[in-house]
Amino acid sequence: MAAPFTRIGIAGAGAWGTALANAAARAGREVVLWGRDGAAVEAMRETRVNTLHLPGVELAPAVTPTASLFDLSECEAVLLVVPAQASREVAGALGSHLARGTPLVACSKGIERGTSLFMTQVLAQACPHSPPAILSGPSFATDVAAGLPTAVTLAARDGQLAEALARALGSSSFRLYHSEDVRGVEIGGAAKNVLAIAAGIVGGRRLGASAAAALIARGFAELMRFGKAYGARAETLTGLSGLGDLILTCSTAQSRNYALGLSIGEVGGFHPSGRLAEGALTAGVLVAMAQERGVDMPIARAVEAVLAGRSDIEQAIGSLLARPQKAES
């Protein structure tokens, strides 16, 4: 059966939006790529490269950049690929342009500050006539854009919708698994970014490969506890969007969250670089939500305290090592 999604919209022309636009084109879709910056969009139309966010990658011929949200109105599904904290604003603006029932797929990784809502909850409020879905997993924009093999998960409450979207966007190099566990997929992506900052700090402080492995394993235990408390399925948390993305993001400075931790570890303090690091924005709300449900997340707490300037790195590491010895759980 032919996939029903002929024309895909991408709202957000950053690194990930541009990579996903090319991935959708590779899957045989017509793609409309919206960015808010008219001059940058014009340059993209002329040069066929997103010089600002994804340099060196040519846009596929099937991708049409635009600065007008109206141009997304003919799309049969729209991927929302702006930073998590901007998702409400852009989804709200999109609402009046999309046909009723057009699926809206969150591709950002974070939790909304102020409301403590996960991405699909934000979309459901801001754009109530669109069924929300979530796409997440271990996938760097540069890898996807280069056509390197990548696998992610796409979840929607309606399993048939998730399957149809996954089929429409997938290709031999960009493999999409489908799921109905929306909450599990969005929790993995949000929490791993915070833990990746901790992994970067371990790297920057040169604490060694053994400490790095311990950090990932104990960080994963925190992710599991949080996920279970908020209704995620265990098999999702151990899958691509949970453990898979945690391993990726905690392993390399290709990750902006890990790179932020690395610079904190090396320099000894938090100096914002201007690059998006979603974990720094989600740490506070993640820790508050954990506390609300009695979930112990000492690593996430330590990251939050360092970012907020309440703790220096030696104190944070010391407090983690000084925790009473206990049974592994």
Ligand SMILES: NC(=O)C1=CN([C@@H]2O[C@H](COP(=O)(O)OP(=O)(O)OC[C@H]3O[C@@H](n4cnc5c(N)ncnc54)[C@H](OP(=O)(O)O)[C@@H]3O)[C@@H](O)[C@H]2O)C=CC1
């Ligand atoms: N990069 C990656 O490898 C991956 C990223 N992600 C997730 O995707 C999301 C986006 O990341 P990424 O694309 O890398 O980030 P970038 O920093 O590359 O791009 C962010 C984009 O969002 C736009 N933007 C920011 N604020 C607004 C707003 N208020 N309204 C409209 N547009 C806005 C920016 O526009 P402008 O240029 O005008 O500022 C820019 O085009 C994040 O949640 C990230 O975690 C997920 C998987 C992989």
Ligand SMILES: O=C(CO)COP(=O)(O)O
């Ligand atoms: O989510 C990502 C890879 O799966 C990208 O990670 P960063 O945002 O840390 O670069």
